[in-house]
Amino acid sequence: MQVLDVGQGSAALIDTRSHRIVVDAGPKIDTRFDAGESIVMPALRRTGSDRVDLLMLTHLDNDHAGGRQAVADRYPDAQDIGAIRRCRDGHSWVWDRVRFTILQYADGSNRNDRSCTLLIENQRQSVYLSGDIGIQAEHALVDRLPERLSVLVSPHHGSRSSSSSLFTRHVAPQWVIHSAGRFSRYGHPHPLVSNRYALECSRQLVTGLVGGITWSSADPERIFSQRLGSLTLAFAPGLHRLDESACVEKPTNPSVRRH
Ligand SMILES: [Zn+2]
Numbered sequence: 431m432q433v434l435d436v437g438q439g440s441a442a443l444i445d446t447r448s449h450r451i452v453v454d455a456g457p458k459i460d461t462r463f464d465a466g467e468s469i470v471m472p473a474l475r476r477t478g479s480d481r482v483d484l485l486m487l488t489h490l491d492n493d494h495a496g497g498r499q500a501v502a503d504r505y506p507d508a509q510d511i512g513a514i515r516r517c518r519d520g521h522s523w524v525w526d527r528v529r530f531t532i533l534q535y536a537d538g539s540n541r542n543d544r545s546c547t548l549l550i551e552n553q554r555q556s557v558y559l560s561g562d563i564g565i566q567a568e569h570a571l572v573d574r575l576p577e578r579l580s581v582l583v584s585p586h587h588g589s590r591s592s593s594s595s596l597f598t599r600h601v602a603p604q605w606v607i608h609s610a611g612r613f614s615r616y617g618h619p620h621p622l623v624s625n626r627y628a629l630e631c632s633r634q635l636v637t638g639l640v641g642g643i644t645w646s647s648a649d650p651e652r653i654f655s656q657r658l659g660s661l662t663l664a665f666a667p668g669l670h671r672l673d674e675s676a677c678v679e680k681p682t683n684p685s686v687r688r689h
Pocket residue numbers: 439440491493494562586587
């Protein structure tokens with residue numbers, strides 16, 4: 431998985447052995463900046479195969495959907511699901527032994543809460559791309575999420591109105607990626623949110639600070655950041671976290687070695 435640095439916004443590429451998914455395509459700002467053209471397309475060309483099987487938008491806010499057209503134009507055969515076509519809560523499929531499940535709080539009172547979110551699991555690892563869901567949606571969906579995620583792309587860029595304690599305690603991710611701009615004018619991630627994940631011993635990265643981030647289920651304790659290089663769960667400088675003694679790790683799958 432690659433979580434791209436699109437400034438204040440969100441875009442990710444998911445690769446299995448023979449399939450490729452784009453989840454959100456970053457913002458488009460007038461004619462000055464199109465993250466789809468400038469960031470998503472080069473990442474697609476640079477890595478993996480020259481194809482997109484699925485183009486999924488979590489919702490239609492510009493910071494997620496602005497770059498969509500550039501990707502759709504280049505990959506017209508990509509199946510289009512999520513916010514553009516009707517998001518189907520519970521829809522699930524398997525590609526290359528990886529299970530994908532769409533989760534949506536369809537009764538959400540606003541567009542953020544109705545984000546079309548994606549849970550990705552193989553036998554040992556799990557990743558959740560949470561769109562911009564807020565606390566109500568988190569509470570509605572939390573029981574359907576694994577108790578210890580390998581990677582969470584944090585809800586709503588680490589906004590204070592998301593990442594409730596109930597949610598962070600349940601998902602207790604090993605890695606949290608806040609897809610947020612450098613010096614975000616919204617203050618993402620909010621310090622209260624960072625502290626909640628820190629209490630779960632999560633290692634946190636902000637795309638605007640460390641650049642695009644790559645994680646692979648084949649080497650789950652390692653993450654690669656454009657600017658900092660290779661980081662491990664044991665040693666990841668510049669991350670938001672409390673003193674090590676402040677967090678209490680949940681018991682985890684014994685096959686996953688923890689430091
Ligand atoms: Zn957003």
